[in-house]
Amino acid sequence: MINQATLDFIRQHQDDDVRKLAFLGSKYPDVDMPFALDQIRGRKMARVKLPRWAEIDGIIYPPHISMEQCSSEQTAQYKAELAARLLGLGVLTSADAEKSKDADNSKICEFAGEREVASKFARNEDTSEKQQILTNAVDNVNEIKEETSEGSFSDEIEFVDLTGGFGVDFSYIAARLGVKSMYVERQAHLCETAKENFERLGLKNAIVKNGDGVEVLHTITSDQTRSLLKTSHRLKLIFIDPARRDDAGNKVVSLQDCTPDVTQLQDEMLAKADYVIIKLSPMLDWHRAVSELSHVREVHIVSVNNECKELLLVLSAQEEAPLRVFCVNDDQHFGFYDSHEAAVSIVKADEVDGYLYEPNASLMKAGCFGDICQHYGVKMLAKNSHLFSSQELVADFPGRTFRINTISSFNKKELKRQLAGIVKANVAIRNFPLSVPELRKRLKLKDGGDNYIFATTLSDESHVLIIGTK
Template identity: 45%
Template sequence: MTTAEFIREYRERDIRQLALQANRFPDVDMPYALDQIQGWQIARRKLPKWAACDGVIFPPHLSMEQCSSEPTAQYKLNLAMEWASRVGHASRMTDLTGGFGVDFSFTSCAFAAATYVERNEQLCHIVEHNLPLLGLNNATVVCADAVEYLSTVEPQTMLFLDPARRDEHGAKTVMLADCTPDVVQLLPKLLEKSRFTMLKLSPMLDWHKAVDDLQGTVREVHIVSVGGECKELLLVLSTVVESELKVYCADLSTASDTSSLFVYTPGSSATVANSTFKIQHSTFLHEPNASIMKAGCFDELAAAYGVSPVSRNSHLFLSDEPVEDFPGRSFVVERVTTMNKGELRKALAGIEKANIATRNFPLTVAELRKRLKIKDGGDVYIFATTTAEGEHLLLISRKYR
């Protein structure tokens, strides 16, 4: 059995079990085969179109875990197309930090010509092999250092950078200045060489500070979540387009389309006071998605959707009527209780399992679950929070949508 045949036949098996059986397959390059099987298994979840493409070579595990998923890569393609249209130019783009090439394989489709730049020679060989299999014939692969290449590149419609977010010891970094290459130092050259630049940054980064560090050149901030988890922070920089800064909070489905999108202008005049809303049976409870939580745009959200905050620090919202397009999850409150033992016993009667969340509450989820003696799971959702008047409440709810 050849290595390629082994990969095709055993790619759905547990790689740990396969590693133990290596002696049975003396003609198989087992380290390479296991890398490919593990890569395909990750791609089946993150990159189903790539997993379905016969002959694609996958890189080592770390590159696979760090690469974009299809929904986020598709989002970047849509963003690149929109901005190319805005600047009236879609001739060429360069990805200065190519990596495994997932983002490049998508964003390059918006341009007549595209260049992939990566200093890791192994990744360059892999991408050069994969691009034709993926139907990309407008691309050039260059093995070079991003900073050195930037100094020689011709003006582009778009430059794309995903700076490395690990230091020399392999530890994660989230500060813009700690990433490689240092985008702040490169800023003048990036603006000189592109009509717009797209930066992909850590979702842990403080986007307000990043905008400040980039000296008034950021036109859009995109906070992108998938499946309820904040995955990427994208910044679009340009001096060709002059506009107010806008923040886009996108929550994507696994089908690569935008499930919800909330857009706002930082510094707008939206002001929402602490709620005096009476929480009772049949009140609708709304929990913003991960992108909005990251953005921190709670006053703007409340003003846009006509909902009332439980309190300034709860990040939970209430309404008398359903809000069909609310960007997040919505629930119907079935019972409300204080932490009084008698009230708790009555409110929790018949509930053996529940999903518990604490927001602006003195106990952790683990501490509260232990006190309530309720197992995890089921279709009941308990939100523990503190009202504007300082009262600790449990909102016992079920999903509305």
């Protein structure tokens, strides 16, 4: 129970420097200082990462490390729209997003739900009606009439999150689906936090279960005498986010090293749910992950601000279909089938001109360079350079676009002539023997400005500097 002194302290110091507040413990003996500092720090982070949560009074935030690791509002909404599309619900359009004050994230959400997937579940207007949670701030949290409850499964539950954590992903998915859902988490204090927060958010039909997700999975059975579900129908969706750190806190990159090991659970999950969404580290090799699992139907590589944040795998045993890969970076998106490998078009070294393209982080992670060439009509500078060019502008290329002003060899005289008047530039390397600091030192250029220099290797193995502007 949080005492009034702690609540008052949080309210009075919500915008203050947490590092300075940490030294005031002796001055406020009645204040639970560690908890208060977590709340002040957490809300500051939420203003950027979870802005709708930050607008709601009474949200309880976890320690700093958990706030850093939790999903952002943007990626959580993406998963919610993905889940809705899998279950046959309507796509949240830009118009819907505008009504819900969510226009900023509408593009990424539309892409998550754009591909029709066969589903035997028709939309149930009684349960899938759009929820208020997270699309509009709760006007009065004290008016909540239906509380989240602890307990066992009921015959209405259709979505289960086996690794609840802070509850961000669960809250968005459950709200978007509008079905009775269960949040499962091993740590009791996170369960208490989740229960409080779900009530503050206005999330109804959410059951909070303190327990091990794997053990809960085992209890889902069609045997009426043993099942907590108490029904023979399958779940619609299971979501699982295995821990990606070992006991020593080190990050792991193998699917089998994650906890729990989804390679051992996949058959059971697919036997008990129509769809399974697995959230993985962007550090994992998605080709290897797909090979270690069965019935992977979709791969989603999700980036925010050109930083790869999540790797999502969709599993389903209901239908056989070619693997579809979705590459998302904010409002940039590209999809391709992994059933074939498109040929990469290489531009001749003496024909590089016009425009230069740098694929976004999701495309780089996907490695779909042949598909990029085929779809956008661009050519790659060299096999391992991962930069593209075209004579005419490709306005919708998913990445950064530059107008090529000049190309220079590493001949000293030519470099001096081509760099004349440039005192600072944004320098990047692709398939090049020098590092950025080494190159910048050699060129004697400061960082920044309007000029961009890409040091790379062309198809004839020559090393060049491509100088351009956005």
